[in-house]
Amino acid sequence: MRSKVQELARLAYECVKQVKDEAKKMDEKGKDFASRYLSYTKKLPSMIIYNGLLTTVAFAKAKAKKASTRAKVEEGEKVNIEGLAWEKLLEHLKEFLRREGINQDNKDLIEFLSKREVQEYRFITKRVLDFSLWLKRIAEGEIEDEGKGD
Numbered sequence: 001m002r003s004k005v006q007e008l009a010r011l012a013y014e015c016v017k018q019v020k021d022e023a024k025k026m027d028e029k030g031k032d033f034a035s036r037y038l039s040y041t042k043k044l045p046s047m048i049i050y051n052g053l054l055t056t057v058a059f060a061k062a063k064a065k066k067a068s069t070r071a072k073v074e075e076g077e078k079v080n081i082e083g084l085a086w087e088k089l090l091e092h093l094k095e096f097l098r099r100e101g102i103n104q105d106n107k108d109l110i111e112f113l114s115k116r117e118v119q120e121y122r123f124i125t126k127r128v129l130d131f132s133l134w135l136k137r138i139a140e141g142e143i144e145d146e147g148k149g150d
Helices: 004-025 028-051 053-064 070-075 081-099 109-114 118-142
Strands: none
Touching (some): 004 028, 004 081, 028 053, 053 081, 081 118
16 A cells, blocks of 8 residues: 555656656657756746645646647647646646546636635645645656756
């Protein structure tokens, strides 16, 4: 039996590994993608603390909106790497909430969070913050920093 902390670390590791695998497939843009993802995971915990989870998700969604579809990445078309990194980070937050049994119906994250009662919202924020800290730690250890994400 694993503890909650071990589960958080395992999922964070899976997420970072997924980013590294995708970066390898992207050739020259891959290092920039991984570097930006690393930069955003470093910022995520403080963004949640200072701005709140809902505001942080709205910000990330606005940034991710600029992302091209994955099909375009595979076809080698021009890609907005910044948006793609934010999109991946949002996917990882959604996956975390799904695995925690918090957001099973895969609703829009902003809609889902805005409909929660205060106590439930605080609980979700605490859990996401715990996950984001693990994501940050593991990304720092696993992704080589090129300094392009700042």
